[in-house]
Amino acid sequence: MLKKRIIPCLDIQNGRTVKGVNFVDIVDAGDPIELAKKYVEQGADELVFLDITATVENRQTLLGLIQRIAEQINIPFTVGGGINSVEDVRAIISAGADKVSVNSSAVKRPQLIREIAQEFGSQCVVVAIDTKLEADEWRVFVNGGRTPTGLQTIDWAKEVEQQGAGEILLTSMNNDGTKQGFALEITKAVCDAVNIPVIASGGAGVKEHFTEVFKETGATGGLAASIFHYGELPIPELKAYLKMKQILVR
Secondary structure, eight states: OOOBBBEEEEETTTTTTEEEETTEEEEEEOOOOHHEEEEEHOOOEEEEEEEETTTTTTTOOHHHHHHHHHOOSSSOEESSSSSHHHHHHHHHHHHOOSEEEHHHHHHTTTTHHHHHHHHGGGGEEEEEEEEEETEEEEEEEEEETTTTEEEEHHHHHHHHHTTTEEEEEETTTTTTTTOSSOOOOHHHHHHHHHHHHEESSSSOOSHHHHHHHHHHSSSEEEEEHHHHHSSSSSSSHHHHHHHHHTTBEE
């Protein structure tokens, strides 16, 4: 059984870490490099950096920042935002990232997933799925949660696995930033539908939420932002709690 991973997520805008609620109301949360170093010291298993306006602003991810992060930390990290081609991925991996996260570009052209996997290996490709419950159906959104696609979330999860994705980062837009807990129903459904690791994202507020998502779904990672950024839940405290609850963590 895979040990569970605790993964802080740093949303980047204008070179700063930011955080919002339900993908809006964005506020500053600090310097990404200082936060990254703090998370390494605290025992985070991986980090995710998402350049949240790269797609909307139609520009590439911040390569200079990736290089500085790679120089300062020694745990795996994933970078997403504005990735549209194998060449974009090559630049990001060359700058020091371990994995890339694709979202809008993969929906637009699903074969991009296969192209990246063939060039760099499936383990390098994380497909981020931003999902929202509307009229009793979980559907996929793109462009930083701004644009509905009409795709059903389970169907899209199966498709990205077939295209060669090594992992899914599943974010519930309904739960994002609310601190009311992960979206257990859709997380479980996606985990049951695919055979690749799924990272649960959106809604973590207290350590019990991680216990729920790890015991009630097949998620192999729990991702959170504000509770870590603002020191509400230190990672060592969370990992000690999960071990006490007999949940295997790294």
